[in-house]
Amino acid sequence: MSKTEAAAAGTGRSSLGGEIVERINQLGAISETPEHLARIFLTPEHRTAADLILSWMRGAGMSAHLDAIGNVCGRYEGERPGLPCLMLGSHYDTVRDAGKWDGPLGLITAISCVADLYKRERRLPFAIEVVGFADEEGVRFASTLLGSRAVAGTFVESVLNSRDHAGISMREAMVQFGLDPDHIGAAARARRELHAYVELHIEQGPVLEQHDLPVGVVTAIAGATRLAAHLTGMAGHAGTVPMALRRDALAGASECIVAIEGFCKTDEDGLVGTVGYIDAMPGATNVIPGRVNFTIDIRAPTDAHRKLAVADIVRRIEAIAKRRNLALQVDVTHENRTVPCAPWLKGQVAEAVAAEGYPVFELPSGAGHDGMAMIDIADVAMIFVRCRGGISHHPDEHVEPADADAGARVLLRLIENFRPREV
Ligand code: GLV
Ligand code: MN
Numbered sequence: 001m002s003k004t005e006a007a008a009a010g011t012g013r014s015s016l017g018g019e020i021v022e023r024i025n026q027l028g029a030i031s032e033t034p035e036h037l038a039r040i041f042l043t044p045e046h047r048t049a050a051d052l053i054l055s056w057m058r059g060a061g062m063s064a065h066l067d068a069i070g071n072v073c074g075r076y077e078g079e080r081p082g083l084p085c086l087m088l089g090s091h092y093d094t095v096r097d098a099g100k101w102d103g104p105l106g107l108i109t110a111i112s113c114v115a116d117l118y119k120r121e122r123r124l125p126f127a128i129e130v131v132g133f134a135d136e137e138g139v140r141f142a143s144t145l146l147g148s149r150a151v152a153g154t155f156v157e158s159v160l161n162s163r164d165h166a167g168i169s170m171r172e173a174m175v176q177f178g179l180d181p182d183h184i185g186a187a188a189r190a191r192r193e194l195h196a197y198v199e200l201h202i203e204q205g206p207v208l209e210q211h212d213l214p215v216g217v218v219t220a221i222a223g224a225t226r227l228a229a230h231l232t233g234m235a236g237h238a239g240t241v242p243m244a245l246r247r248d249a250l251a252g253a254s255e256c257i258v259a260i261e262g263f264c265k266t267d268e269d270g271l272v273g274t275v276g277y278i279d280a281m282p283g284a285t286n287v288i289p290g291r292v293n294f295t296i297d298i299r300a301p302t303d304a305h306r307k308l309a310v311a312d313i314v315r316r317i318e319a320i321a322k323r324r325n326l327a328l329q330v331d332v333t334h335e336n337r338t339v340p341c342a343p344w345l346k347g348q349v350a351e352a353v354a355a356e357g358y359p360v361f362e363l364p365s366g367a368g369h370d371g372m373a374m375i376d377i378a379d380v381a382m383i384f385v386r387c388r389g390g391i392s393h394h395p396d397e398h399v400e401p402a403d404a405d406a407g408a409r410v411l412l413r414l415i416e417n418f419r420p421r422e423v
């Protein structure tokens with residue numbers, strides 16, 4: 001008998017890890033292309049995944065529906081219908097060439113926990129809701145956390161007009177998906193309907209592995225700023241325009257990228273900066289690039305530190321653009337403050353971790369999560385599960401089945417022992 005099975009047997013519970021891994025693989029097969037996992041907001045594969053998740057939720061004894069923005073929402077009633085809920089969830093969209101676990105682990109684990117309660121005919125003095133958020137990654141449109149912002153009632157309507165790289169607006173994509181962009185407001189929930197929001201997620205970093213721990217208690221989710229930079233120079237003939245007379249937007253962007261990297265590297269307090277997307281126009285071997293768009297993602301352990309760094313980076317790339325005679329426009333496409341996990345709720349996560357026999361280890365989240373939006377209507381806590389090598393946003397992302405099971409047991413313990421905050 002494995003350690004996990006023995007632990008499960010000791011609590012009288014069956015191991016949930018096997019079912020979770022099986023479903024992770026099933027969802028991981030729903031992708032834009034079979035070779036590289038990509039399940040992007042409002043695409044046909046996103047819809048196929050939503051239908052599969054709906055069926056899992058119904059099989060776990062929940063009523064389930066797709067809400068106005070494409071979140072998959074399941075509800076397991078408490079001892080009587082209509083009680084406020086403990087909301088659990090994570091996202092079911094992915095980055096491009098993604099791993100299978102980022103998002104789906106939390107969602108699938110929450111469904112398995114509810115299924116376990118349902119099998120034991122256990123009803124609690126509160127309802128449980130599980131939400132598969134539609135867009136946490138923000139890959140397709142300029143903004144991010146679109147699903148959870150809709151639930152929190154903070155969705156910004158102007159985002160509907162933003163366009164993806166193929167020129168399709170979010171409004172058009174919603175209609176293609178079968179949603180009504182004029183009714184996003186219907187997804188919003190009120191604070192009084194929720195006792196709290198708890199998300200289980202893979203760590204996406206190496207810290208738990210370094211400490212030889214399967215699970216951790218999250219202290220806070222680091223804030224982030226995303227910028228879209230547009231550089232404009234002058235396109236021209238690659239053979240005729242002398243080097244000294246060029247206004248090459250791509251060479252300028254390259255200098256900006258190296259400057260951003262250099263600036264962040266010299267910081268000793270956890271600042272990280274990434275240029276993850278770039279396009280150059282007109283995009284031909286024999287034409288000097290006249291226009292370039294690129295993104296900048298900046299994160300730091302504190303909001304003050306991040307804001308100072310963003311201002312400094314913008315000043316640096318402005319200077320580069322000026323020296324190269326390029327026009328620069330920088331737009332803020334996403335800004336989220338650091339979100340602390342609520343002490344009362346974090347305390348209950350820690351109790352559940354200890355009750356399952358693991359040391360209580362606290363760590364911050366450098367990655368963004370839907371809790372960053374949910375904080376506007378609920379107190380938030382997170383459980384992290386160890387991932388191999390700290391690898392994430394990469395196809396090698398991996399969680400051992402025993403760790404998936406450990407996470408599930410902690411979440412189930414938390415649910416069964418959950419006490420709403422006393423007010
Ligand atoms: C989401 O994974 C993010 O942190 O950007
Ligand atoms: Mn995630």
Ligand code: MN
Pocket residue numbers: 095102137393
């Ligand atoms: Mn992610």
